[in-house]
Amino acid sequence: MERSFEQYFRQNRLPHLWCPGCGNGIATKAIVQAIEKKGLDRDKTIIVSGIGCSSRASGYMDFDTLHTAHGRAIPFATGIKLANPELNVVVITGDGDCTAIGGNHFIHGCRRNVDLTVVLFNNNIYGMTGGQASPMTPTGKKATTAPYGAVDPTFDACKLAEAAGATYVARSTAYHVQHLTDMIANGFDNKGFSFIEAMVQCPTAYGRKNKMSDPVELMKWMRDNAVMKAAWDKLPKDKKVGDKFPIGLLYQDTEVDYATAYEHVIEVAGGAGK
Numbered sequence: 404m405e406r407s408f409e410q411y412f413r414q415n416r417l418p419h420l421w422c423p424g425c426g427n428g429i430a431t432k433a434i435v436q437a438i439e440k441k442g443l444d445r446d447k448t449i450i451v452s453g454i455g456c457s458s459r460a461s462g463y464m465d466f467d468t469l470h471t472a473h474g475r476a477i478p479f480a481t482g483i484k485l486a487n488p489e490l491n492v493v494v495i496t497g498d499g500d501c502t503a504i505g506g507n508h509f510i511h512g513c514r515r516n517v518d519l520t521v522v523l524f525n526n527n528i529y530g531m532t533g534g535q536a537s538p539m540t541p542t543g544k545k546a547t548t549a550p551y552g553a554v555d556p557t558f559d560a561c562k563l564a565e566a567a568g569a570t571y572v573a574r575s576t577a578y579h580v581q582h583l584t585d586m587i588a589n590g591f592d593n594k595g596f597s598f599i600e601a602m603v604q605c606p607t608a609y610g611r612k613n614k615m616s617d618p619v620e621l622m623k624w625m626r627d628n629a630v631m632k633a634a635w636d637k638l639p640k641d642k643k644v645g646d647k648f649p650i651g652l653l654y655q656d657t658e659v660d661y662a663t664a665y666e667h668v669i670e671v672a673g674g675a676g677k
Contacts, residue, residue, distance in 0.1 A: 411435035413443070413465045420459060424618025426577035426603025430524050431460040433580060434493065435599070437588035448491040451480040453505060456531045456605075457497035457524035458519035474505030477512040480519050481661070488662040491591065494521040498539035499529045502558050506538070509560075513567035515661040522531040522587060523560055523598070526605035534608035545612040561600050565654040572654040576602040578625040589652070595660045602629075611617065 412435070412464035421427050438448060450466045452458035454473035461468040471479045480494045501509050501523050513521065528546055529535040538558040545552055564572045571593035575583035580614030583601055604610070604621035615621055624646070630638070632651030 406464040407439060408432060409433050411438065411465055412463055416463050419463055421456065422605075422607040424604065424606040424621075425456070425492050426526065426605070426618075426622075426646050427457055427460060427524055428603075429577040429580060429599040430457075430583065430603050431495075431502035433584040434460075434495070434522060434587055435464065436584045437591065438493075440584065440588045441591045443491050443591065447489060448493065449480075449483055450495065450664050451483065452495040453497070453500040454531075455500045455529070456526065458469075460495045460498060460524075474500055474503070474508060476500065476506040477505060477519070477521065480578065481512060481515075481517050484518055484662055485665060488518070488666075492519050494519055496521065496523050497530075497532065497537075498523060498525045498527065498560070499532075499537040502560055502563070504536040510563070510567045511673075513564050513569040513596050513598070516568055516570055516658050518589045518594055518596070518662055520587070520593075520597045521599070523600050525560070525600050525602050526609055528609040528612075530604055530608040534612060540609075544609075546609075547612070561598065561653050564596075564598040565643040568596070568658070569598045569654070570656045570658050571652075573598070573603070573652050574600040574650045576625040576629055576650060577604055578622045579629065582650065586652070593655070594663075595658060605644055631662070 448466050449463045450464050450468040452461035453476035461470050476494045476496050480492045484492045527540050529537050534547040536549045536553045539554045541557050543552045561572050561574050571590050573586040575586045588597050590599050604618050606616050606618045610616040628646040629650045632649050635649035
């Protein structure tokens with residue numbers, strides 16, 4: 404059986420360190436399959452990650468990779484893109500890494516419409532650092548810092564990205580593997596800030612606290628609650644309740660990307676070589 408995706412992984416770094424049943428491996432494979440689908444040049448594709456379970460992915464991927472500080476993947480990636488706009492720059496981040504300590508960087512990356520493809524692995528928890536509640540832990544769900552259930556309202560990272568200025572916003576899940584791959588691949592086509600939320604199961608830090616420790620049951624939950632965007636738009640408001648959420652292309656627009664805008668500044672200032 405042909406497994407062409409294996410060429411994109413550092414075989415000497417495998418097997419991975421993720422917990423059994425973790426969805427991060429599925430999302431990571433979806434990224435490399437999207438890269439393969441679009442025929443991106445491996446020598447011109449950079450993988451940047453922050454800190455957390457999700458950010459372990461860059462260490463397994465056979466590209467030029469950068470494992471950065473907590474919450475800082477997007478500014479590092481912005482620097483790479485401005486230094487060499489011809490590169491394909493992919494950011495792998497988590498719900499805590501991106502929307503908590505990296506929240507301002509996320510907002511301003513969207514605002515500037517930096518030509519990055521940002522894939523957020525949303526496992527609803529700080530998985531690596533002790534199971535603390537993240538900004539995307541569902542209200543009422545338990546964590547080590549919320550033993551009686553999270554009180555805070557939950558961020559919708561896709562709505563946040565759209566409101567802040569991202570020009571491609573999509574969501575999928577680890578259950579919908581081909582769909583997730585397509586959402587990431589289509590994000591590569593967008594010249595601007597592309598944001599894809601990949602919902603992944605965490606049977607250990609999140610699942611055990613919430614009586615959902617079976618990875619299969621977590622994936623069935625994704626299957627049963629995800630609604631394709633076209634169907635979601637037809638649902639009456641009273642049906643968009645509970646755990647239901649839309650997946651697919653949620654928003655797309657066309658705006659000048661940051662590197663192109665900055666090239667204009669360089670030109671007006673007299674050129675980089677002058």
